Amino acid sequence: MDLEQRMRLVTRNAEEVVTPEEMRKLLETETKPRAYWGFECSGQ
Amino acid sequence: MNALDSERKRGRSPRIMHIGMGVVCGSKIKDMIKAGFEFIIFLADWHSWINNKLGGDMEKIRLCGEYFKECFTALRIKPDSVQYLWASDIAKNMEYWEKVVRIAKSVTLQRTWRALPIMGREMSMTDMETAWVYYPCMQSADIFHMNLDVACAGMDQRKAHMLARDAAEKLDWKKPACIHTHLLMGLQGPEKTERQFDENVDVNLQISSKMSKSIPKNCIFIHDTLEDIRTKIRAAYCPPREALRNPVLELAKYVVFAEKESLKIPRPSKYGGLESFESYEETEKAYVKGELHPLDLKDGVAEALIEILSPVREYFHKHPQTLRKMMEIEITR
Numbered sequence: 001m002d003l004e005q006r007m008r009l010v011t012r013n014a015e016e017v018v019t020p021e022e023m024r025k026l027l028e029t030e031t032k033p034r035a036y037w038g039f040e041c042s043g044q
Numbered sequence: 045m046n047a048l049d050s051e052r053k054r055g056r057s058p059r060i061m062h063i064g065m066g067v068v069c070g071s072k073i074k075d076m077i078k079a080g081f082e083f084i085i086f087l088a089d090w091h092s093w094i095n096n097k098l099g100g101d102m103e104k105i106r107l108c109g110e111y112f113k114e115c116f117t118a119l120r121i122k123p124d125s126v127q128y129l130w131a132s133d134i135a136k137n138m139e140y141w142e143k144v145v146r147i148a149k150s151v152t153l154q155r156t157w158r159a160l161p162i163m164g165r166e167m168s169m170t171d172m173e174t175a176w177v178y179y180p181c182m183q184s185a186d187i188f189h190m191n192l193d194v195a196c197a198g199m200d201q202r203k204a205h206m207l208a209r210d211a212a213e214k215l216d217w218k219k220p221a222c223i224h225t226h227l228l229m230g231l232q233g234p235e236k237t238e239r240q241f242d243e244n245v246d247v248n249l250q251i252s253s254k255m256s257k258s259i260p261k262n263c264i265f266i267h268d269t270l271e272d273i274r275t276k277i278r279a280a281y282c283p284p285r286e287a288l289r290n291p292v293l294e295l296a297k298y299v300v301f302a303e304k305e306s307l308k309i310p311r312p313s314k315y316g317g318l319e320s321f322e323s324y325e326e327t328e329k330a331y332v333k334g335e336l337h338p339l340d341l342k343d344g345v346a347e348a349l350i351e352i353l354s355p356v357r358e359y360f361h362k363h364p365q366t367l368r369k370m371m372e373i374e375i376t377r
Contacts, residue, residue, distance in 0.1 A: 006079040013072070013298055015199050016224040018209070023221045026193050027079070035076050035194035035223075036084040037069060038186060041108035042097035 064228040071302040090131040118359035143185040184208035227254040230262035233281030309344040
């Protein structure tokens with residue numbers, strides 16, 4: 001997958017990307033960057 | 045699903061996942077995996093305890109985390125394509141707590157306060173727990189301790205991420221990039237509030253209007269039956285020709301087109317017959333022009349949601365144990 005495709009996938013439907021330049025640079029330099037989503041285990 | 049039905053009859057809000065968490069977060073996680081990321085789904089048990097979720101009972105909190113794992117598996121995030129990590133796994137480590145203290149020393153109390161989860165910010169000092177101040181510092185330390193490049197969350201968590209980015213600069217640690225996703229609006233439509241969650245007016249309205257499990261009729265749960273989904277969407281706020289702050293169009297954009305290539309409108313032939321939209325932009329354009337009627341949009345979105353959530357129904361039909369235990373939490377409380 002080329003850089004543009006990866007960038008499109010990562011940013012699609014995102015309300016905010018902080019920052020798009022940093023994200024692009026990361027995708028350019030890392031093939032396997034690390035990301036997370038944290039969830040509170042809650043009922044609401 | 046008997047437990048769920050009996051909860052409904054009691055009029056209690058079930059403690060189950062809604063479509064915002066399941067599909068808006070879930071499909072972004074799938075995007076990130078496809079784009080080559082090593083992805084961690086972090087189950088924040090300690091944070092939930094601090095925030096008094098599920099009565100602050102760690103056993104129930106862990107059960108809820110196990111339930112979330114199953115939900116994501118049901119929503120087709122393959123368990124071997126992500127790493128699940130508990131906050132308690134990293135909290136065992138002394139170096140983690142050193143990071144928490146370093147972050148706490150690098151930011152003012154006022155700044156930490158602003159990054160707190162919503163619940164505490166407007167209470168009086170005498171009703172607040174000191175432990176709450178740990179929360180944003182731990183949230184930042186999590187990012188550094190897991191050596192992350194990118195932190196993902198809903199728009200309501202952006203302040204905690206900004207705090208982490210500032211701390212990174214001060215401490216000369218790797219600064220995380222961030223992806224913040226839209227908070228789905230409740231089906232009732234926009235809800236104004238006097239409360240201030242965010243200085244930005246649009247973000248504030250987004251947070252105050254977000255879909256909440258506490259009002260089941262305004263919320264699509266991932267376990268909703270076909271009839272639930274049709275009834276709720278039929279009753280949803282959907283101003284004609286209005287694209288802004290329209291919860292049904294939001295579902296089309298952030299749920300349907302996140303998971304599918306097209307939106308099919310099952311229109312009776314006397315009103316033009318079946319129609320298919322190939323992108324959200326196309327759908328919105330037709331809606332604003334008045335070429336797509338609110339009722340037809342609702343029917344199309346409801347059927348698409350039913351299809352998207354069908355693997356969840358299948359999964360929990362085959363593996364009902366954890367969901368059943370989650371239901372019992374509410375019953376015995």
